[in-house]
Amino acid sequence: MTASQLPTRGEVRSAVTDKPETVPSRGRRKAVRGTQGRAGWLFVSPALVILVLFLVIPILLALYISFTRWTGFTTLFASNGPKWVGLSNYRQLLTTNGLTRLTFATAVRNNFWFVVFTVPLQTALSLGLAVLVNDRFLKGKSFFRTAFYFPSVTGSIAISLVFLFLFQGNGAINKILSTFGITGPNWLISTNGVFWNILSVFGVNPNNPPGWATHTFWGIRWWDWLAGPSVGMCVVIILIVWTTSGTYMLMFLAALQNVSEEVEEATLIDGATSWQRFRLVTVPMLRPTVVLVLTLGMMGTWQVFDQITIFGPNNPSIATPAYQSYAQSFNNFSFGIGAAMAFLLFLLIVVLTYLQRKLIPEDIT
Amino acid sequence: MAAIAAATCLVAAACGGGGSSGALGSGTGANLQLMIASSGPAETEAVQAAAATWGKETGNHVTVIPASDISQQLTQAFAGGSPPDMFYGSPAQFDVLASSGLLAATGGKVRDPTDFYPPLIKAFTLNNTFYCAPKDFSTLALEINTDLWQKAGLKMGDWPTTWAQLQTDAKKLTSGNVVGLVVQDTLDRVGAFMKQAGGSYQNAEGKFTFDSPQNIKGLEFVQTLAKEGVLKFPKQVNVGSGDEALGKGVAAMVVEGNWIVGDLKTNYPKIHYVVVPLPKGPAGAGTLSFTNCWGVAAASKHQAAAVSFVNYLTTTEQQLTFAGAVGVLPSRPSARAAFIEKFPAQRAFIDQADVAMPQVTTQGFAAVQASFDANIINITSLKPAQMLRQLQDFSNALGS
Numbered sequence: 001m002t003a004s005q006l007p008t009r010g011e012v013r014s015a016v017t018d019k020p021e022t023v024p025s026r027g028r029r030k031a032v033r034g035t036q037g038r039a040g041w042l043f044v045s046p047a048l049v050i051l052v053l054f055l056v057i058p059i060l061l062a063l064y065i066s067f068t069r070w071t072g073f074t075t076l077f078a079s080n081g082p083k084w085v086g087l088s089n090y091r092q093l094l095t096t097n098g099l100t101r102l103t104f105a106t107a108v109r110n111n112f113w114f115v116v117f118t119v120p121l122q123t124a125l126s127l128g129l130a131v132l133v134n135d136r137f138l139k140g141k142s143f144f145r146t147a148f149y150f151p152s153v154t155g156s157i158a159i160s161l162v163f164l165f166l167f168q169g170n171g172a173i174n175k176i177l178s179t180f181g182i183t184g185p186n187w188l189i190s191t192n193g194v195f196w197n198i199l200s201v202f203g204v205n206p207n208n209p210p211g212w213a214t215h216t217f218w219g220i221r222w223w224d225w226l227a228g229p230s231v232g233m234c235v236v237i238i239l240i241v242w243t244t245s246g247t248y249m250l251m252f253l254a255a256l257q258n259v260s261e262e263v264e265e266a267t268l269i270d271g272a273t274s275w276q277r278f279r280l281v282t283v284p285m286l287r288p289t290v291v292l293v294l295t296l297g298m299m300g301t302w303q304v305f306d307q308i309t310i311f312g313p314n315n316p317s318i319a320t321p322a323y324q325s326y327a328q329s330f331n332n333f334s335f336g337i338g339a340a341m342a343f344l345l346f347l348l349i350v351v352l353t354y355l356q357r358k359l360i361p362e363d364i365t
Numbered sequence: 366m367a368a369i370a371a372a373t374c375l376v377a378a379a380c381g382g383g384g385s386s387g388a389l390g391s392g393t394g395a396n397l398q399l400m401i402a403s404s405g406p407a408e409t410e411a412v413q414a415a416a417a418t419w420g421k422e423t424g425n426h427v428t429v430i431p432a433s434d435i436s437q438q439l440t441q442a443f444a445g446g447s448p449p450d451m452f453y454g455s456p457a458q459f460d461v462l463a464s465s466g467l468l469a470a471t472g473g474k475v476r477d478p479t480d481f482y483p484p485l486i487k488a489f490t491l492n493n494t495f496y497c498a499p500k501d502f503s504t505l506a507l508e509i510n511t512d513l514w515q516k517a518g519l520k521m522g523d524w525p526t527t528w529a530q531l532q533t534d535a536k537k538l539t540s541g542n543v544v545g546l547v548v549q550d551t552l553d554r555v556g557a558f559m560k561q562a563g564g565s566y567q568n569a570e571g572k573f574t575f576d577s578p579q580n581i582k583g584l585e586f587v588q589t590l591a592k593e594g595v596l597k598f599p600k601q602v603n604v605g606s607g608d609e610a611l612g613k614g615v616a617a618m619v620v621e622g623n624w625i626v627g628d629l630k631t632n633y634p635k636i637h638y639v640v641v642p643l644p645k646g647p648a649g650a651g652t653l654s655f656t657n658c659w660g661v662a663a664a665s666k667h668q669a670a671a672v673s674f675v676n677y678l679t680t681t682e683q684q685l686t687f688a689g690a691v692g693v694l695p696s697r698p699s700a701r702a703a704f705i706e707k708f709p710a711q712r713a714f715i716d717q718a719d720v721a722m723p724q725v726t727t728q729g730f731a732a733v734q735a736s737f738d739a740n741i742i743n744i745t746s747l748k749p750a751q752m753l754r755q756l757q758d759f760s761n762a763l764g765s
């Protein structure tokens with residue numbers, strides 16, 4: 001092949017742009033796509049089979065179980081297996097006044113306050129840490145990055161056990177507090193909401209709610225809805241914020257490293273203070289990551305489970321829907337109720353994630 | 366390597382000798398699987414030894430499967446349609462298993478089916494069918510730290526036998542960092558006081574009777590002691606259980622079962638204590654009993670062999686072996702004399718067998734009890750009558 005036979009630049013460009021017209025026939029194009037398609041399916045089939053087998057089918061089975069009464073001891077399709085009860089499980093969880101609804105609603109209440117405190121705190125903390133370890137003038141950068149990331153890679157059960165000992169009535173935290181003359185609470189067994197604990201300092205009696213607050217919603221008094229997280233739940237909040245901030249710090253760090261130095265230098269020349277630079281330049285440029293972290297954080301915090309099994313199987317102010325779903329199934333042999341709880345939790349997360357997407361203007365994502 | 370071989374063995378159900386020839390009738394040549402919830406190596410070894418001896422005598426083979434979480438593993442095995450032939454059956458699962466037809470009715474088929482303590486037979490009876498032979502049992506008694514007892518100026522041997530004495534002694538024993546009486550915050554402990562006041566969980570027809578005046582009286586006594594500060598719950602004194610409270614010397618007296626003997630021996634060998642029957646309430650003596658049974662799966666092909674194995678496991682000799690290894694009480698009254706002779710210090714536990722109230726086995730009660738238990742820690746600011754009223758309402762709603 002000689003140089004003269006090579007197409008010129010212009011010819012190449014026209015060949016590319018004219019492609020739709022120069023493709024010989026629709027039939028042949030389809031054929032090409034067809035083989036490609038088949039190969040594509042072939043390549044994804046292992047993953048697809050695994051997804052269907054271990055994700056789609058179990059989810060559908062769980063959905064089926066949520067409409068049945070099943071003790072978990074009988075085989076799924078045996079005559080003494082799951083008994084179809086229609087919407088009964090969902091009614092018990094949503095409308096029928098009783099223990100099942102009370103347990104679930106309390107768990108949702110607990111988890112609501114947990115999310116309200118955890119998500120903003122973990123987002124702020126991880127952003128702060130990321131900005132710190134991204135500083136060009138910081139010495140021992142990799143040490144700090146590893147140190148902050150460490151809690152995220154440690155087993156959740158192990159960390160929970162450590163916290164269990166730290167926050168015991170005679171644990172390290174209370175020992176430290178006592179050196180300052182403060183008598184710490186018995187953290188993990190306290191069931192009172194912190195808001196009422198704070199208000200009681202100002203003379204409000206937590207056990208004597210005003211009339212309007214004695215009305216109930218979903219089987220729980222408004223007074224209890226508004227009580228805030230319990231002291232025990234606050235420990236879980238501290239634990240989760242601490243362990244998850246490392247992971248989210250990595251995400252922020254990756255995003256921060258995409259912020260070009262020119263922008264930063266430009267702001268320096270314009271005379272912005274470091275706070276202005278952070279608030280008006282860095283954060284807006286990180287908004288997609290902020291949205292990501294908020295969404296992931298919310299989905300994760302609504303499903304908190306490991307820490308709850310360690311901290312408070314016996315403390316009703318700590319239990320979450322994910323934990324109650326497990327307890328109903330495996331301790332109480334009501335797999336139908338447990339599955340229904342799981343699906344209600346799933347719906348709740350979907351709705352909240354959708355609302356979150358709607359509330360944050362789209363142009364920044 | 367041995368562990369892997371054993372695990373493979375469990376998966377492939379038909380490994381080991383035997384096969385399944387002549388399994389149903391003769392009871393020889395059967396290959397049984399036995400799932401146990403072991404409290405430790407001592408128990409596992411005792412069961413394995415019993416299985417080996419019986420297997421040799423009868424020409425059968427038993428594979429012992431120590432479960433790490435028997436509730437979950439049994440559920441999975443049953444749901445998968447291949448349950449172990451035999452297993453430790455707990456009261457919590459009994460109702461579910463028996464009413465779904467998954468439990469073989471072997472209770473009446475074992476040797477001397479009437480030679481079990483009546484409360485234990487009752488615990489494993491549904492619709493007048495005695496389903497499975499009680500394995501062993503435990504009762505609650507009062508354990509007293511004798512060093513603290515003497516330090517408080519009390520006379521050895523002058524143990525409390527009535528509520529009034531318990532109250533005054535607990536008061537005298539409470540000082541500094543020591544609490545007179547530590548009781549776990551669960552119905553499985555405070556229920557004993559309800560029984561002593563003449564109360565019960567269920568009446569003869571199986572209807573719940575939690576809100577009876579007697580039960581309220583029993584719980585109010587617990588509240589009185591808690592208000593006086595002479596009774597505390599383990600979490601309030603930063604321990605996990607009554608055993609630990611007594612072992613660490615933060616409690617002068619605790620209400621615990623016979624498991625405390627082995628626990629203290631292992632973990633707190635320096636503690637000096639005595640075991641006495643629980644003090645009598647207004648309606649006399651009362652305690653609670655906890656038990657498991659030798660469950661046989663209805664799906665098992667080796668039921669006759671299983672019954673023969675249960676017969677062997679419930680001989681006086683074997684029951685005493687388990688009593689020594691696990692710290693449980695023999696479920697057969699015929700083994701009582703020999704037990705007392707061998708373990709005189711634990712006499713108080715077995716002497717209360719006739720006044721023991723078994724646990725509720727109704728399906729769904731676990732969640733109901735959990736909601737009641739969760740409130741006990743706040744008993745000083747709650748009304749016992751209201752707590753029991755709620756317990757009654759939630760229990761009545763079960764099965765509806």
